[in-house]
Amino acid sequence: MRETTSILPLSAEDLSFEAGGKLLVSQLRFAIQRGGLTALLGPNGSGKSLTLRLCHGLIRPSAGRVAWGAEKGVLAGVKRHAMVFQKPVMLRRSARANIVHALAAAGVARAERQERAVAALARFGLDALSENPARLLSGGEQQRLAIARAWSLRPELLFLDEPCSQLDPGATRQIEEMLAALKAEGVTLVMATHDMAQARRIADRVLFLHRGRLVEDSPAASFFTAPASAEARAFIAGELLW
Numbered sequence: 030m031r032e033t034t035s036i037l038p039l040s041a042e043d044l045s046f047e048a049g050g051k052l053l054v055s056q057l058r059f060a061i062q063r064g065g066l067t068a069l070l071g072p073n074g075s076g077k078s079l080t081l082r083l084c085h086g087l088i089r090p091s092a093g094r095v096a097w098g099a100e101k102g103v104l105a106g107v108k109r110h111a112m113v114f115q116k117p118v119m120l121r122r123s124a125r126a127n128i129v130h131a132l133a134a135a136g137v138a139r140a141e142r143q144e145r146a147v148a149a150l151a152r153f154g155l156d157a158l159s160e161n162p163a164r165l166l167s168g169g170e171q172q173r174l175a176i177a178r179a180w181s182l183r184p185e186l187l188f189l190d191e192p193c194s195q196l197d198p199g200a201t202r203q204i205e206e207m208l209a210a211l212k213a214e215g216v217t218l219v220m221a222t223h224d225m226a227q228a229r230r231i232a233d234r235v236l237f238l239h240r241g242r243l244v245e246d247s248p249a250a251s252f253f254t255a256p257a258s259a260e261a262r263a264f265i266a267g268e269l270l271w
């Protein structure tokens with residue numbers, strides 16, 4: 030049965046991450062409300078992946094925290110967020126079995142797993158690949174499978190870390206269509222990208238990071254037409270930022 034209580038908003042409260050004596054993510058403060066696609070945009074090394082990993086709980090902040098839900102503490106232990114990585118991680122088994130495995134790991138009852146895996150493949154037009162070894166699928170197919178696998182977990186919030194950076198334009202388009210479908214279903218999306226054109230195509234809101242700091246937090250339309258910061262202006266103008 031689906032949870033009825035929302036894990037959103039997600040609040041990054043002065044989130045920082047330090048490693049090797051360097052402050053790599055510095056005092057981020059933002060909230061993710063329900064719905065829409067938020068792009069974490071910024072040049073290579075600006076801290077986008079680290080920010081997603083902090084939010085998803087893969088690494089622990091050195092200072093600050095990630096808070097969930099309107100009533101803090103109520104949702105402790107409830108994980109309704111999933112993450113899709115730049116390079117999909119697939120087990121040496123069929124596409125369907127990869128989804129079944131993820132469902133088992135998430136604690137879904139055995140009786141439900143096959144049905145949900147088949148439904149996830151069908152939902153994204155991947156039925157024909159169901160019994161193919163996942164690791165032999167093309168990069169684009171693997172990424173579509175990774176998103177279908179994440180969807181099968183029924184996340185309320187999906188983090189995506191540069192999901193298209195290894196893909197050609199055709200495969201990128203298919204992924205963007207999947208993301209549009211997820212958004213239309215009400216899944217909240219937070220995606221790291223350094224691809225400004227992609228953010229322009231699909232983002233509703235932009236969090237612009239530079240050197241581990243949140244420089245700008247704007248609706249996508251105003252970010253691209255009237256960026257407030259010198260760093261964002263330079264990035265949009267195609268100047269090299271690091």
Ligand SMILES: Nc1ncnc2c1ncn2[C@@H]1O[C@H](COP(=O)(O)OP(=O)(O)OP(=O)(O)O)[C@@H](O)[C@H]1O
Pocket residue numbers: 048049053071072073074075076077078079080221223
């Ligand atoms: N565990 C770590 N220890 C030390 N440095 C790290 C660690 N993880 C990341 N970094 C460094 O932190 C910086 C930010 O990394 P991050 O992967 O978040 O950047 P990014 O914006 O996602 O970049 P890209 O677009 O290249 O993926 C980089 O300089 C990276 O080398």
